[in-house]
Amino acid sequence: MPILEYEALEVALPGMARPILDGVSLSVAEGEAVALVGESGSGKSVTARAALGLLPAGARVGGQVRVGGAELIGADADTVRAVRTGKASMIFQDPRAGINPVRRVGDFLTEQLRLVGGRSKAEAEARVLELLGAVGLPDPPRHLRQYPHQMSGGMLQRVMIAGALTADPRLLLCDEPTTALDVTTQAEIMAILRRLQREKGLGLLLITHDLDLAAATCDRIYVMYAGRIVETGTAAELLAAPRHPYTAGLLGSSPPLHGELTRLVPIPGSPMSLAQSAPGCAFFDRCHFAQPGRCDQAAPPLAPLGAGMVACHRVDELANSAAQEIR
């Protein structure tokens, strides 16, 4: 049974030309690591936050989001709190912004256990010390008394991870967990996340703009563009043979992890803002293979293809060859 399941999730802000999320369906099984990849503004963060019942103020919401079987859309406060305090936790992008700078690290770590979980200070601290050791911090008792500004970004992100684990969640949502960190610490943080996820058998949803990182750490990948899932498949498949021109473009525009560095090909143009909308494929203006009269008429549905799914009108003609070409 999936620990996290989205069914046709729609989130729209009044006054915007297109919805933030347009029929997003996605699932994460227990113990599975899944990545949601897309550019900034594609709606990936909104998707992740919806799993904790955090939706943009004033948004119109449709569809379903279930965490551990509990429906979150239209849920009462108790259901939402139960999800947030035992089923799912989120690790945010910038730990320096995500931890209150005027309170001690120990306050941040223990407040959930003490104020919601009803544990005593001593119990909460014992639990937190254990977690700080598990995320590889050198001197847990000292860190409890430190303020955030006294720690490095990498250390703080470990604190954030420990904080996400205090309530023993079954699902970890990671929103660009390494983007704000030094390159050297990024690998360490990803390694810690992966190890903890495997050890505890957690479901993991990794939000990232980095397709290579996604492929290196996750089992399956969803690619998102302008609020829609445009391609999904296993990490190996997607990396070896991307079938949506956007996925291929993402791969072609980032340097390869292995092998010779060839010329990078950027995707022309820029992503559609919420103020823009198109009757056809949202990627039409930026696509090498766009066919006027067809691709700009109706949005392509996400249709099964092989083991995965792709949303592209021309996917059959292009097959692998054309999309591969631009790599």
Added chain:
Amino acid sequence: MTPTTLLRVAGSAARRLLGMAVTLLVTSFLVFSSLYLAPGDPASFLVKGRSASPQELLAIRQQYGFDDPFPVRYWHWLEGVLHGDLGRSYLFHQSVGEVLAARLPATLLLVGVAALLIAVLGVGAGIVGALRRGTRTGSAVLLLVTVGAAVPSFVAAIVLRSVFGVQLGWFPTIGNGTDLLDRLHHVALPAIALSVTFMALVTRVTRSSMLDELRREHVEVALSRGLPRRTVIRRHVLRNALGPIVTVGGLLVSGMLVSTAIVETAFGMSGIGSLLVQCVDQLDFQVVQAIVLLVVAVFVVVNTVVDLVHPLIDPRVRAAGGAR
């Protein structure tokens, strides 16, 4: 705390105290010289309109040292102030210290009650204004802030006095009162009149500081961890919004002290403020000097306290404090 941090804290405290002393010294000079330059001859006031011969006036001027050169007079005065002698009031034939001491409690009560009103109602309204932004309640707070900020304390004093004092008769309109309850009864309307403008300012600062903090990502993180909204507001929003509120609060205290001049006069209270008005009117410069110096001293002390409190509110200031 390690010995080095202790040394650093002691060092910065010593620097602050020195700075305070220098500020007060400079102020004393400015106060003294501005009154020296002010028009009017205290000697002619001292004879209280009785006709005096030039010889008599000269005698008085010599007795009080009015004809000494400026630096000599300043030095005499400063020497006295440093020994706790603020001079003699021509008007009351008492030492300035005694004159002030008799009126200080009433003013302290007035400012204290007003400060309490500001802290409770001003900060409270600011919190409500921030949390209810965009609703009818939030707009009402904004409206009250705008109106409050636009009402000078003398207008507030006159309106309150005529409505609640004269027409409804709920509050006394004149005097200080006798026992504590009676004093509080007397001070209620003046305290409200004194606090209106300042309260609006505090409400505004609280509201915008709260709104700034509500937007922080750590607030969303705390909510995402299932902490009740009320707890998040208290622990992470209000707590973090305190800095600007405390700073503005500190600046307001001396402003209120000055405004007592208007409010105490309007309500016929006997305090430092009404004393200042009276002594300016009657050219009793010794008292005026002492009051102005007192106001500046309160300003400097309160702001030093605010500076010292800041590291407790925001630990990041503690880290940066050593460098200054």
